[in-house]
Amino acid sequence: AQLPPIKVGVLHSLSGTMAISETTLKDTVLMMVDDINKKGGLLGRRVEAVVVDPASNWPLFAEKARELIQKEKVDVVFGCWTSVSRKSVLPVFEELNGLLFYPVQYEGEESSRNVFYTGAAPNQQAIPAVEYLMSKEGGEVKRWVLAGTDYVYPRTTNKILEAFLKAKGVAPADIMINYTPFGHSDWQTIVADIKKFAAAGKKTAVVSTINGDANVPFYKELANAGIQAKDVPVVAFSVGEEELAGIDTKNLVGHLAAWNYFQSVKSPVNDAFIKQWKAFIKNDKRVTNDPMEATYIGFKMWTQAVQQAGTTNVDAVRQAMYGQKVMAPGGFESVMNTNHHLSKPVLIGEIQANGQFEIVWQTKGPVKADAWSKYIPESAKLTADWTYPWVCGNCEKPKY
């Protein structure tokens, strides 16, 4: 008999400001669904993707999440990019006991029973990057510009970094923090300021948590102002292959990004992943990036967990998720921890003239994500652990 399909909700903006980034993730999920159906489906059932467009509108995310779970009765949802969209849907998933896979690097400080976070937490991206720049190989940077868009992720990351830098003995005068509005498009003043700040003689680097649309004008301005990576390297946490595809990188060679994945990773899994993607999207120019890999990992893990549990029941799948391992395109085996975050390696890549990153440094092995940062006093006390006896995303003692 024909069993009803397993439904997978896809909750990514296909229009509005975030469509630039999120449509790719929608396509990634569709690719994975396609792939699993080709392999005969899951639990003998076909997998069907239910795509909706929350249109970069945060309340609409919550509404669509509810629609997916209550009306479409999906078994799992892959979705969200911005923190605010995640915050918006969180209560819905908790109320209706749904399951969300969130694939983007974020500020941490969250752990929900109903969400698996497959992107990086700050300790998997920011701190290793700064450590690298401080090292001899990274250029022994002594002076830091923390430039970000004014919202929670940059604020948190910069707070953590500031605490980290001070702990490493960097003087406050050697740290410049700058926030800009969303979609900031005129970077003349800030780039000129960076130039002046860097002229002080000490080796200077920029740590950029600039978000989305603002990056292109920022890098264009950097290039035109003649700031070269060898003088003032910029390390970014939100700029990947996809973003670079919109920029002419000839004059940006040597600037850096820290991620858990780059398209240039040499591994059989990655080769297959890239091939699969290009075939699916039918465009040789399209690139892969970190959130796509996170989506890939999340999807693989979910299918494994479903197979292991033998059902798509959320509680059973959740239990089966813990300790789930996937050979990631990033070249390592990623593991889902009981804090609903992954252990992943951290890579640092240099921008190349062809818009790709070349990996110049990487951690020896996977780094375990901290849901709660050690560098925020209130948060350092908290534990996220969803296995007995903790069963808790934010407590100081075991819950039961």
Add this chain to the structure above:
Amino acid sequence: MLNVETIDLFYGASHALRRVSIAAEIGKVTCVLGRNGVGKTSLLRAIFGLQSIRSGRIMWDGEDIAGLKPHERARKGLAIVPQGRDIFPRLTVYENMLTGFAPLAKPLRTIPEEIYQLFPVLKSMLNRRGGDLSGGQQQQLAIARALITRPRLLILDEPTEGIQPSIIKDIERVIKLLAARGDMAILLVEQYLDFAQELADTIVVMERGEVVMNGPKASLDAERMRRYLTV
């Protein structure tokens, strides 16, 4: 020669012109009279295509122009001095006059000296914005602008409104002159009866959207006409 043949005009459901027919001959002044709201302005606008008619024909030079756009009618030699003047408020006086070149061939694009003779005030105000002029000055500008297009059918909707007596006399002289030149048909709507009677060769009287009297000035019953204009 203009021949309007049984045209009907509606504003939504209201029937503003009912089977109206009039004629205007070259070299003659045809004057349309009637009380407020009988449809005089509507008739003129219909002739110019600024208001679409439901039925009937508008023959000009033996050709039905009812299907033409207003600017095409202007090219055929029609010009209008509308009620309410319709000066381009943010163009200067000079620019307002220049708009009169639009239907003209290149060599004809000059402002005839007689315009300034007729309306000396315009010459001193060439760079003032049209909208800033006083009401009477605007009226003068509107007439000047129409004359610049060298029309063969000049349509005037209450041209004396708001104009000082001495200039009304001048306008009267000009209209006479233009008619006498014999190359222009003049269609005039006027409330100022003395003025109309002084100028008109033919008089048309309207009442509630219909033509009720029509004929050479002398042939019309003055008493009946007065009745139509008073009740």
Add this chain to the structure above:
Amino acid sequence: MTDTPNDGAPRRSLLTPRGWAVFLAFGFALVVVLPILNRVVVTGSFTHVPDYLIPLIGKYCTYAMLALAMDLIWGYAGILSLGQGAFFALGGYCMGMYLMRQIGDRGVYKNAQLPDFMVFLNWKELPWYWHGFDMFWFAAIMVVLVPGALALIVGWLTFRSRVTGVYLSIITQAMTFALLLAFFRNNMGFGGNNGLTDFKDILGFPIQAQSTRVGLLIASAIGLGATYLICRWIVNSKLGRVLLAVRDAESRVRFLGYSVTGAKLFVFVVAAMLSGIAGALYVPQVGIINPGEFSPAASIEIALWVAVGGRGTLAGAVIGAFLVNIAKTWLTGAAPEIWLFFLGLLFIVVTLLLPRGVVGLVADQRERWRARQAARQAQAAEAAT
């Protein structure tokens, strides 16, 4: 909720008897029937209203309130505010602050004094402007007062100096844009881009309970009804005609001795307050308030609802708000990749084919019918003679 277009006969009563009938029927459907169909009728039954529809309809109601407010100032007084969303958002923030304070120590950091986002950005104490919002009555007053006060200040400044037309539209747009940027800043103490979320309960009722949702729907429906009546009353009064006159020939109204500034200010403030209430009802139903509500595009959209429904008719505003938003809800799910084509087409088609909106279409049909009727009678009379 019927609106006859202004046919000139002065209307003395608030609604015509037929108007009352329609009004009450709608009210009954929203306030009584829907809740029963959701709560009493068993799940799976044909007439059961699924749970997810309840907050959705509640949301539409608050949008319709907002549209009414917009129509009051735009359709009647000719003030095209492209910043009406700001008042809505401010009302929403006031409510959000109350809801945040209700969380108490149930936040992730267990801090009874400070909301999570403050703890996490190292705030040491509650900013002064957050005080009092732990009390519902205070928050409720603020929901009306804050948007009203902003409208009073902005309106007084602009109307007094006779800023009209697009200049006014752009000023209001600049206002909401400035607020957007300001509320995005984390240092403002309103949660930055993430806004206020993760509410737990309202007036002691758990916000995630279906019964609370039904309660909120009923509150929104009543709010909508009340807003409609208030607007109707203003519009029917002589002031309503002064407003129409202001819309058409502002300076002429002055020469009649009316205070244009006063009249505009009055409706502008009333509309802002109504928008604030709408925002306050909106927030607990969608579960989040964030600066996105201040975005200029959001405010433009409000004007679009009104235009689609029919500017200058109150029923049009309500219908437009429901229509566009239902279309949006449906299309984003049914045609997620190309729904903008449909929405865009909807706007174009409405403007080209229904210049007076959906309500205008109805009115035109009725008019045409009447005209035909009259023609027939005239013919009959002619034939008789």
Add this chain to the structure above:
Amino acid sequence: MSWLMARLRAVAVATAIALAAALAASPACAQQFDELIRKLASDDFGEKLDAAEKLGALGDGRAIPALKALSDGTLFLRKADGAALIADGARYFEAVGGKALGELPAGDVEKVRANNRLRGAISASLSKLSLFSDDRATRLAAAREAFKSPTPETAAALERALKSEKDPEILTAIRFSLNAAKVRAGSVEDRLKAIATMAGTADPQVKNLLTGVSNDKDAPPEVRKAAAEALVSIERTLAIVGVAENVFQGISLGSVLLLAAVGLAITFGVMGVINMAHGEMIMLGAYTAYTVQIVCRALLPKEFVGFYLVISVPIAFVVAGAVGILIERTVIRFLYGRPLDTMLATWGLSLILQQAVRSIFDAQNKEVANPAWMTGGFELIPGFFVAWNRLYIIVFCLMVLLAIVALLRRTSFGLHMRAVTQNRDMAAAMGIPTARIDALTFGLGSGLAGIAGVALSQVGNVSPNLGTIYIVDSFLVVVFGGVGNLLGTLVGALSLGIINKLLEPVAGAVLGKVAVLVFIILFIQRRPRGLFALKGRAADS
């Protein structure tokens, strides 16, 4: 810590001074040169670094191409024998001797990787080597570059260069850089003398150098004092330069605003159509530039590809203009006299256009390259950097504006356009073909937006959202300047740009922008019809 770091640490770095002493033009030396070049192609970063530094010290100009290649990522390693090769496109040359090898199979060679540390070392070496280059510009650049690494060995190289150099400008640069090296170390007298010669130069680099000296606890007190004194006047000058720079940035921002707004000044300002799809017309222009770029890359020889931008301008004008005309004929023309309805319809259009671009080009940002002649910039005065693309955009935008003003004021098309928009019926009665004028006017406005899109693609994103970024600002500029007044639009855009840039350093980017908005709100209270409002009766009608 890491595998790379460990290896790096293993390499001992010989001091350059020792090497410099050991160097002489000898066969041994030539052999060493070959060896070092070979080492450049090693896969050990430490060795590469070492080689790069040594090559600089060696003073052999032949090393320049190889070093440059390594820095640019065009240095390759022949797998067979480990020889260093330089790639030019698909063709290869030997780094030593320069023998042409033609095309090689991809499997035979491997790219040599560089990192920032290595690039830093290379540029220091290059600057030393380039001091003796045959090319004047290279020497000048090198003399300036030397300022950044004021080490004794740089000083030595500079001293040598001083003897052989003839060009006065380069000599000044060399002396300047030499002073920088001297200020840091040497005898007190020398240092004081160096400070004295530098005191008159207001240059941020000098400032930082002197700040370093004045804060240096190890320096003799008189040197520190002299440095501190020199700093005072330098700082004063720099503050003035800073303001001038801000004003320039403001003008530049203003020109971007103006470009974005100028089409709107026609469609909205002149025609009165509240054109919400204006931003999408800009977007179309930007995508046209993108498409033209692709075509040019495919068709034109490499050195002309940069001209795609010039070609794009007329094409974008035509494309956006044609779309504009199409829109006018199919939608807008039914809506004259109903400005608010045009708002609704054009909003719908903008949604459709955005989605159409998303469907055709996909949602991602598109890369539109800055051609070489638009890249980089120059220092007008020290501390005042002028980027070429900014300068070009300012000039371009003024040219566009002048052209439109001329069109509007001097041609009968302009006259008809204004007449039609002021009173459509009467214009028709005057014999003006209103439908054609309407279509052309809207086309002109849209075409201008298209041109703006080409220019804006040089400074920002090319994405389906491009239009939404500029639409609010465009309306602000047009309204601030006074609707229907092009001069107002110009002054409005420039003053908003300048105010923004003067506020930004004080208030920060976010609050600065809020302050500008509040300023506009308050300003319009004073002038309810914008900066250059029409006065008198004409304004009411």
Add this chain to the structure above:
Amino acid sequence: MSAAQSENGRTTTPRRAETLLYLDGVSVSFDGFKALNELSLVIDRGELRTVIGPNGAGKTTMMDVITGKTRPDEGTVIYGADTDLTRLDESAIANLGIGRKFQKPTVFENLTVFENLELAARDSRGIFRTLLAKLSGTDLARIDETLATTGLVEHRHRQAGALSHGQKQWLEIGMLLIHEPQILLLDEPVAGMTDHETEQTAQLIRRLTGKHTLVVVEHDMQFVRDLGARVTVLHEGSVLAEGSIDHVQAHPRVIEVYLGR
């Protein structure tokens, strides 16, 4: 300059000593062009005054100054005992009892004829009063009466925008009548009217004289004669002549600049 000094002819207006409106040395210029040039004028309570003068003489501008639409560069406009109108805004001036009919008819096009009159009716102008206002029987009667006077009875419920030019003129006069201001300023009230209507209007205006103060601007000399009032001739922004119609019509300068030969 007092009214008595320029008295050269006969006048039908009963002379009363009380001055209601006093323009004192009013000058207005637009971009250097002097539209009013130290214009001084005295209007007594209950007087009917006609003002004539060439196109562009400044007649409309004078009304603009009185009603607060234009601020004079110099001079004051004193109303009643000591109210300086140049300091007040339009609605305050209107509330003092100064009503105006514009040269170009301006009515509320989207309101019906009835509603236009209703708004103009003498009633409180306060915001909350208008919000709560009710039409009383006397109000309705007043409106009906005005409709009859202006010949607009059958157009009662039509939108004012759909009226013909002349009908709008009448409606605007009607609005002024129902407003019952102290002073009525009429800018070319008979433009676009038939001769018969012009006569009617003249009668109407004469009826109002005494109870109201009227200032009428016209170019129709027959109408001016019918009014039989004191005439002021403006030229280039100041008074050229003043007196009875016969006096003025015989004035050589007036003939030269205005009447023509």
